[in-house]
Amino acid sequence: MLPDPSERAALARRREHLARALGSTPAVLASSRPRPRNYAADQFPFRASSHFLYLFGLAAPDGMGFYDGQGWTLYLPEPGPDDALWDGAVPGFAEIAERTGCTVRARAQLPAALKGRAVATLPTPDLETCMEVAGLLGREVRPGKLLPLDEPLAEAMVALRLRHDDAAVAQLRKAAEVTAPAHLAGMRATRPGLLEAVVRSAMEAEFLSRDVRPAYCPIVTVHGEVLHNLKYHHALREGDLLLADVGGESPGGFACDVTRTWPVSGRFSTTQRELYEVVLRMQKASISAVRPGVRYRDVHLTAHREMARGLVALGILRGDVEELVVDGVTALLFPHGIGHLMGLDVHDMEDLGDRAGYAPGRTRSQEFGHRYLRLDRDLEPGMAVTIEPGFYQVPGILGDARLTARAGDRLNREVLARYSDVRGIRIEDDVLVTATGHEVLTAAIPKEASDVEAVMARA
Amino acid sequence: MLPDPSERAALARRREHLARALGSTPAVLASSRPRPRNYAADQFPFRASSHFLYLFGLAAPDGMGFYDGQGWTLYLPEPGPDDALWDGAVPGFAEIAERTGCTVRARAQLPAALKGRAVATLPTPDLETCMEVAGLLGREVRPGKLLPLDEPLAEAMVALRLRHDDAAVAQLRKAAEVTAPAHLAGMRATRPGLLEAVVRSAMEAEFLSRDVRPAYCPIVTVHGEVLHNLKYHHALREGDLLLADVGGESPGGFACDVTRTWPVSGRFSTTQRELYEVVLRMQKASISAVRPGVRYRDVHLTAHREMARGLVALGILRGDVEELVVDGVTALLFPHGIGHLMGLDVHDMEDLGDRAGYAPGRTRSQEFGHRYLRLDRDLEPGMAVTIEPGFYQVPGILGDARLTARAGDRLNREVLARYSDVRGIRIEDDVLVTATGHEVLTAAIPKEASDVEAVMARA
Numbered sequence: 038m039l040p041d042p043s044e045r046a047a048l049a050r051r052r053e054h055l056a057r058a059l060g061s062t063p064a065v066l067a068s069s070r071p072r073p074r075n076y077a078a079d080q081f082p083f084r085a086s087s088h089f090l091y092l093f094g095l096a097a098p099d100g101m102g103f104y105d106g107q108g109w110t111l112y113l114p115e116p117g118p119d120d121a122l123w124d125g126a127v128p129g130f131a132e133i134a135e136r137t138g139c140t141v142r143a144r145a146q147l148p149a150a151l152k153g154r155a156v157a158t159l160p161t162p163d164l165e166t167c168m169e170v171a172g173l174l175g176r177e178v179r180p181g182k183l184l185p186l187d188e189p190l191a192e193a194m195v196a197l198r199l200r201h202d203d204a205a206v207a208q209l210r211k212a213a214e215v216t217a218p219a220h221l222a223g224m225r226a227t228r229p230g231l232l233e234a235v236v237r238s239a240m241e242a243e244f245l246s247r248d249v250r251p252a253y254c255p256i257v258t259v260h261g262e263v264l265h266n267l268k269y270h271h272a273l274r275e276g277d278l279l280l281a282d283v284g285g286e287s288p289g290g291f292a293c294d295v296t297r298t299w300p301v302s303g304r305f306s307t308t309q310r311e312l313y314e315v316v317l318r319m320q321k322a323s324i325s326a327v328r329p330g331v332r333y334r335d336v337h338l339t340a341h342r343e344m345a346r347g348l349v350a351l352g353i354l355r356g357d358v359e360e361l362v363v364d365g366v367t368a369l370l371f372p373h374g375i376g377h378l379m380g381l382d383v384h385d386m387e388d389l390g391d392r393a394g395y396a397p398g399r400t401r402s403q404e405f406g407h408r409y410l411r412l413d414r415d416l417e418p419g420m421a422v423t424i425e426p427g428f429y430q431v432p433g434i435l436g437d438a439r440l441t442a443r444a445g446d447r448l449n450r451e452v453l454a455r456y457s458d459v460r461g462i463r464i465e466d467d468v469l470v471t472a473t474g475h476e477v478l479t480a481a482i483p484k485e486a487s488d489v490e491a492v493m494a495r496a
Numbered sequence: 497m498l499p500d501p502s503e504r505a506a507l508a509r510r511r512e513h514l515a516r517a518l519g520s521t522p523a524v525l526a527s528s529r530p531r532p533r534n535y536a537a538d539q540f541p542f543r544a545s546s547h548f549l550y551l552f553g554l555a556a557p558d559g560m561g562f563y564d565g566q567g568w569t570l571y572l573p574e575p576g577p578d579d580a581l582w583d584g585a586v587p588g589f590a591e592i593a594e595r596t597g598c599t600v601r602a603r604a605q606l607p608a609a610l611k612g613r614a615v616a617t618l619p620t621p622d623l624e625t626c627m628e629v630a631g632l633l634g635r636e637v638r639p640g641k642l643l644p645l646d647e648p649l650a651e652a653m654v655a656l657r658l659r660h661d662d663a664a665v666a667q668l669r670k671a672a673e674v675t676a677p678a679h680l681a682g683m684r685a686t687r688p689g690l691l692e693a694v695v696r697s698a699m700e701a702e703f704l705s706r707d708v709r710p711a712y713c714p715i716v717t718v719h720g721e722v723l724h725n726l727k728y729h730h731a732l733r734e735g736d737l738l739l740a741d742v743g744g745e746s747p748g749g750f751a752c753d754v755t756r757t758w759p760v761s762g763r764f765s766t767t768q769r770e771l772y773e774v775v776l777r778m779q780k781a782s783i784s785a786v787r788p789g790v791r792y793r794d795v796h797l798t799a800h801r802e803m804a805r806g807l808v809a810l811g812i813l814r815g816d817v818e819e820l821v822v823d824g825v826t827a828l829l830f831p832h833g834i835g836h837l838m839g840l841d842v843h844d845m846e847d848l849g850d851r852a853g854y855a856p857g858r859t860r861s862q863e864f865g866h867r868y869l870r871l872d873r874d875l876e877p878g879m880a881v882t883i884e885p886g887f888y889q890v891p892g893i894l895g896d897a898r899l900t901a902r903a904g905d906r907l908n909r910e911v912l913a914r915y916s917d918v919r920g921i922r923i924e925d926d927v928l929v930t931a932t933g934h935e936v937l938t939a940a941i942p943k944e945a946s947d948v949e950a951v952m953a954r955a
Binding site: 077080254 | 531532534535537538541543546580621623639640693698702703706707713719722723724727728729831842843846847891892893
């Protein structure tokens with residue numbers, strides 16, 4: 038619940054940067070209330086709001102961080118009379134102040150401090166917390182909605198969180214560290230006849246046993262063509278590919294986001310291997326493109342071009358590579374974006390809409406296959422992004438004449454039909470933009486077809 | 497997501513019973529919106545509201561069940577244009593109607609059906625859903641708050657859910673079935689030097705691999721004296737007892753709630769065994785008392801009397817058994833209630849406050865150790881309850897002179913100090929009240945000290 042002592046200075050620096058950007062405008066950031074699952078006392082595992090975590094590193098419910106125009110104070114609930122019985126000893130205000138480097142006061146004192154002031158805030162995803170903050174501030178606070186007063190706070194927070202400081206990079210590394218054994222365990226647990234749930238369980242157990250949790254609902258499916266497939270009830274069949282999009286959360290709440298795709302049998306079929314190699318080349322080419330100054334949309338297009346080249350070579354597509362991309366033909370088989378920002382959220386700062394992902398003046402394309410691109414900024418050192426190309430045979434797309442019309446005779450369905458044992462492949466790594474290029478944070482997780490097969494053979 | 501075909505008739509019967517109780521008063525019950533974790537698209541695993549699940553068996557977000565004064569209709573969102581890409585094929589309205597036995601219409605048609613009517617509802621735990629229902633009904637809807645119009649609905653729902661029908665009992669059995677292997681895995685995974693998290697992981701993996709989930713946040717701790725200890729970071733030491741309060745959820749959403757306490761070393765020490773046997777006798781005596789017509793508070797007091805007898809025999813307490821109970825001396829070492837209702841919620845229907853747990857005219861005691869008793873009804877066939885006595889050395893209680901004053905010299909601290917290797921023991925089973933007595937739903941999970949040791953020895 039408390040931040041690591043090594044983070045104290047970074048937390049103070051983040052608050053100082055934000056204070057400088059805010060000037061004399063006061064701001065409140067809430068940690069969030071615990072979220073009830075069935076009833077008030079039966080709760081989802083507590084997750085503090087990412088903005089609050091970023092500034093205070095404290096995973097404590099019902100906290101409020103207040104910048105009064107000069108400095109920061111943490112307002113926390115005082116322990117109730119029965120808390121020790123139910124929840125045990127909790128750190129006192131003095132210890133929290135020491136670890137966060139921030140003054141701590143009782144929550145009951147917050148209303149007086151706020152009185153009569155126009156205060157900026159960022160809405161938490163939890164409506165109940167928003168309502169509470171709205172009551173405290175005497176103004177509207179709603180998820181996804183910013184008042185004009187909040188805009189400079191949102192801009193400052195985005196500017197700050199976009200480029201990860203050393204403490205954040207350390208957390209991203211920890212998240213990657215716990216994610217590697219999960220993918221190895223998943224590969225090793227895979228066997229024909231088992232449920233997808235068994236592999237999911239083996240992967241998630243690696244997080245739980247290290248006392249961390251998944252950063253997002255894991256996708257572990259033989260139906261990789263369903264992009265957000267959160268069901269685990271299918272049996273694994275000999276000829277299936279299993280797609281696992283599974284990442285852990287660091288102790289400080291930072292996310293890792295990794296996808297691997299492996300053959301249930303332990304050996305890729307010829308057709309699976311051919312398409313796997315295309316996706317792997319798409320991924321490597323995209324990662325190679327990551328460096329400061331490069332526009333992320335161009336990384337996305339790099340993947341599409343590599344896909345066009347690869348699928349033309351296999352005979353699945355015909356025609357000019359550039360035209361296949363521009364006309365949206367490759368998008369029929371790779372309909373999502375190449376990736377997104379990574380940080381305390383798996384899509385970092387998506388709570389602020391496209392403000393984080395899109396540079397000022399840039400907006401989302403309305404084109405099929407490109408409108409899901411969540412990031413279009415020029416890359417800067419310290420940014421962390423995912424690179425996650427894929428190949429999918431989605432019945433809803435390939436069976437939709439309005440969508441496939443763009444391909445004309447450039448999509449060879451006869452050849453594509455030979456690859457029916459590939460429904461979905463995705464290969465995803467987390468990449469940190471460095472001063473001169475990039476570093477793959479999740480490089481320890483095997484992705485060469487032969488390495489994946491070797492892991493599975495040793496199981 | 498769909499109910500099992502075998503449940504169709506039971507679901508229809510439940511709706512029919514409720515309709516009869518409501519007469520011409522219309523009612524709406526919401527399934528709940530998905531709950532955002534970090535941002536709108538990053539969600540906690542979806543859990544439908546228990547009242548909705550009880551009537552429709554359908555774990556689908558954004559559903560509304562509407563009783564118009566004559567019959568029930570399910571109003572569900574129509575799939576969006578991109579849903580098939582992201583979420584795959586979902587069952588159509590016709591299939592849902594067939595499986596639930598209920599008419600299904602598009603959500604967009606609900607406002608017209610509600611127009612101008614005074615409609616009862618039960619608030620979901622999710623405020624956002626409450627606000628949505630409030631908007632639809634043009635009235636206040638808040639978690640934990642019932643309008644006079646809602647009272648008959650709440651009463652009818654409690655009357656219905658209190659006594660489980662065959663379909664509900666089948667679900668409770670399934671929840672118990674998945675919980676047994678979790679406890680066996682926990683015992684087998686326990687070894688000095690490991691983190692609590694490792695044992696928790698081994699237990700939870702048994703749920704995940706069967707494609708179900710924990711019914712509540714698992715407690716797996718060497719600090720059992722902290723009653724709701726949700727931390728897993730302690731290392732297991734040779735002389736520790738490990739307390740695991742872990743239960744699975746059935747596919748239909750019903751809970752199991754089981755606690756076992758086992759020695760990290762695999763063998764209870766003499767002192768641990770002596771106190772373990774006291775708690776086990778408390779538990780067996782309490783279970784034996786469960787039958788129709790018995791007041792649950794008397795089951796609670798049975799445990800306290802058995803505790804008094806056991807601790808007097810060990811020399812920890814002195815004095816008259818009845819007085820030790822009445823004066824609240826045993827409550828110092830067993831400060832929580834003997835149990836609670838079980839069903840779709842682990843504390844069944846606690847969203848309705850004490851309306852479910854307390855019979856009309858009965859209210860909670862204000863006495864320490866008895867005010868946490870969540871149930872005080874005369875038991876009836878079909879009720880399911882937990883029986884979960886414990887023994888705890890809580891520093892916050894034993895160090896509080898105001899609390900311990902009641903014991904006078906009846907608490908022998910010198911003898912108690914010899915039992916310092918016992919911080920917390922709890923033994924908990926789920927018990928179904930039958931026509932003539934009771935059935936322990938979780939009887940398959942070892943609890944005799946020798947059986948627990950045998951399981952651990954085989955690991």
